[in-house]
Amino acid sequence: MENTTLRETQSMTNLQAVIARTETTTSDWKQALPVLTGSMVTLRELRISDATSLLAMLSSAEVARFISPPPTTVEGFERFIAWTHRERAAGNYACFAVVPHGMDTAVGIFQVRQLEPGFGTAEWGFALGSAFWGTGMFMDGARMVIDFAFETIQTHRLEARAAILNGRGNGALRKIGAMQEGILRKSFLRNGEYLDQALWTILDEDWKQQRVIWGARIH
Numbered sequence: 001m002e003n004t005t006l007r008e009t010q011s012m013t014n015l016q017a018v019i020a021r022t023e024t025t026t027s028d029w030k031q032a033l034p035v036l037t038g039s040m041v042t043l044r045e046l047r048i049s050d051a052t053s054l055l056a057m058l059s060s061a062e063v064a065r066f067i068s069p070p071p072t073t074v075e076g077f078e079r080f081i082a083w084t085h086r087e088r089a090a091g092n093y094a095c096f097a098v099v100p101h102g103m104d105t106a107v108g109i110f111q112v113r114q115l116e117p118g119f120g121t122a123e124w125g126f127a128l129g130s131a132f133w134g135t136g137m138f139m140d141g142a143r144m145v146i147d148f149a150f151e152t153i154q155t156h157r158l159e160a161r162a163a164i165l166n167g168r169g170n171g172a173l174r175k176i177g178a179m180q181e182g183i184l185r186k187s188f189l190r191n192g193e194y195l196d197q198a199l200w201t202i203l204d205e206d207w208k209q210q211r212v213i214w215g216a217r218i219h
């Protein structure tokens, strides 16, 4: 009886510790995003000083073709970066800079925004300077952002939308293991034309399963 009580007390203490840990990790990102280090890139909070590099990387025609129009000036990017900090502090959104190892400034971004209060469902998006396409940096950064979404923000469903005409965007989502759920007809207005988009999703349980498979391949 005494042992049972002790065990119960112990498991309560463990439970409280888990809850406390979870609360700390889930709220910490609102103060400042964690620095995530991969094999090719580091993901970190955007800095105002990234504005020049991001303008050069993201406003080229090939990058901007299928995404919401990025700012067109350094000042515009500075305002965007300040906005990302405010939205992160409010707990609505997180935007990571992609910084290749050996470099200091951002060559792209990964964003995650809540689609409902509390981040139960979230949407992610990404863009890299075209010089970095096909290098493996997308996969390296994407794995860390998806881990962040499921483990830190505790999203359970991560959505992405990609214009059907965006071969690389759809190819990248398929490769990371997202599932195409359907087509959102004429859902994206770009250059005065409504484009169809594919809706891609990853569920927390799918991701855990995939991690086990990757883990098994690595070891």
Ligand SMILES: CC(C)(COP(=O)(O)OP(=O)(O)OC[C@H]1O[C@@H](n2cnc3c(N)ncnc32)[C@H](O)[C@@H]1OP(=O)(O)O)[C@@H](O)C(=O)NCCC(=O)NCCS
Residues within 6 Å of the ligand: 062, 063, 064, 066, 067, 125, 126, 127, 128, 129, 132, 133, 134, 135, 136, 137, 138, 139, 160, 161, 162, 163, 166, 167, 168, 169, 170, 171, 172, 175
């Ligand atoms: C989306 C983006 C971040 C992906 O990064 P990336 O380095 O190009 O991605 P990867 O090369 O790792 O993967 C793309 C995959 O699509 C494949 N692909 C390329 N063109 C394709 C096409 N026309 N049709 C189908 N698949 C295509 C590639 O072969 C690659 O697969 P593989 O590695 O198995 O060969 C990058 O292309 C980008 O910034 N694009 C502009 C912004 C954008 O469109 N963002 C996405 C909005 S959903």
